[in-house]
Amino acid sequence: MAAVTEKRRVLYRQGSGFWRMTAKWALAFGVPYLLDGGLLRSWGDALVWPMIGILLWVPFGIGVVWYPRKDQLVTLTAGELRVRRKRLPMEKVNLLHVARLWLEGRSTADGRPVAEWARLDRVVWVPLLDGRAFGVEIRDPAAFAKVFGAFAVAACGGPDVVRARAAVSTYPDPLPMRPRRSADGDGSWLDLLDVFE
Incomplete structure (x- = not known):
């Protein structure tokens, strides 16, 4: 992995x-x-x-x-989440929310336990600092959530720091964004999301 x-x-x-x-x-x-x-x-x-x-x-x-997303390449690094050619800097992601939910055994934005995810549920919601969340289609969402959650906990300073910060921090609950079609009509719904640079 x-x-x-x-x-x-x-x-x-x-x-x-x-x-x-x-x-x-x-x-x-x-x-x-x-x-x-x-x-x-x-x-x-x-x-x-x-x-x-x-x-x-x-x-x-x-x-x-x-299938419009047949060539979709998803890459997660310490600095960004890349979906096809679009990049989302980690500075825009609410890593504290991801880390807190992961320590509780839940998913990133919908709050469901990761162990209850079915292989047919292939959309992982990535929460942003502004209160929005966008969905990324993942072949194995539980595997992605495991890597993403562990990274978020480490990036926030570890489990103890995450629990301490979550106890005093307030932020809006992530609200999933509805997909929008691109203006050129190529069938890709992520190309014009303004969260990407």
Whole structure:
């Protein structure tokens, strides 16, 4: 999950997972093709396996091509959260709120326990200092919340400091922002959010 680069320490990174899924798909139908052609029947008869794989993959592939966030790259570093080409400096993020909720075992903005997150719930809300919160689509939201929460606790000075600051600090509860479509109509909802620079 974590990697070290020359310029910055990457805490979390995710891509679309398209090629990884395609490779698994090819392996799942390639192995029966090799076994069937080499051991059981002829290579001509074994061609049914890759044909089935292609026929089943085509709808999935078309859906991915049409999916507006298929190439969404999410990178979390100590200085910023990057979604595709947009960057959100950590100075704008309410890290105290993230750290406090993480110490309580809850998520970043909606207050649900992380252990209750389902894999289908893929939006993680990132709270801002101005009281807003925007959603980032994450393939594994629990893994992202774990990394983000641990980073926020460390950035705020540790668990004891977080509890002490949370007891005396007041800030508005994060209010999720509704997504807006880009002016150029490319289907991306994060491009024009003014929280990014």
